[in-house]
Amino acid sequence: MKYVLLFVDTPEFQEELGSLGPAERARLFERVDEWFAEHAGKMRGGQKLRDPDSATTVRLGGGEPVVVDGPFVEGKEVVSGYAEVEVADLDEALRMAAGWPGCPVVEIRPVEVPVPVDSRGAADSRGAAASRAAADAGAVADAGAAADSRPVA
Known part of the structure; x- marks a missing residue:
C-alpha cells in the first residue's frame, strides 16, 4: 500500500x-x-x-x-x-x-487508489467498485489504527 x-x-x-x-x-x-x-x-x-x-x-x-x-x-x-x-x-x-x-x-x-479505466477511456465500473472498496477498507483500517494511541512496535 x-x-x-x-x-x-x-x-x-x-x-x-x-x-x-x-x-x-x-x-x-x-x-x-x-x-x-x-x-x-x-x-x-x-x-x-x-x-x-x-x-x-x-x-x-x-x-x-x-x-x-x-x-x-x-x-x-x-x-x-x-x-x-x-x-x-x-x-x-x-x-x-x-x-x-x-x-x-x-x-x-494513504495515497488514493486510482479508478481503473477501460480501453475506451471510460471508468470500468467493476474495477472502480473494487478499487473504491479496497481504498475504503484501507481508510477504515487506517482511521481505526490512527485513533488507537498504541505505541509503535
Whole structure:
C-alpha cells in the first residue's frame, strides 16, 4: 500500500536546529540520509520543500481565483517535506515514521487508489467498485489504527 509521510516542522524544532553548531547540524543531516538509505527499497518519491514564505496559494470559489503569496494555512507547524513509500500496511509505515530522525511530527496518509479505466477511456465500473472498496477498507483500517494511541512496535 502506498502512503505519504508528511514531515512537519515545529517552531521548537526550528529553534533547536538553528542553535546547533555546524558539526551537530551535519550529523543530523547524516542521520536523515541514513534513514532514507535504510528505506530506499520502499521509497517511491519525495522532496524537501522550500520554506512556507515561498508558497503561493490559489483560493477558489465564489468567482475568479485569488492568488495569495504565502502558505494556505497560517500556523506554527508547517510541512517541510514528504516521502511517498510503498509498504505492506500502516503498521510498517508507523515503524518507518517512528525512526525518523528529523522534525518531530510525521503525518502518515494513504495515497488514493486510482479508478481503473477501460480501453475506451471510460471508468470500468467493476474495477472502480473494487478499487473504491479496497481504498475504503484501507481508510477504515487506517482511521481505526490512527485513533488507537498504541505505541509503535
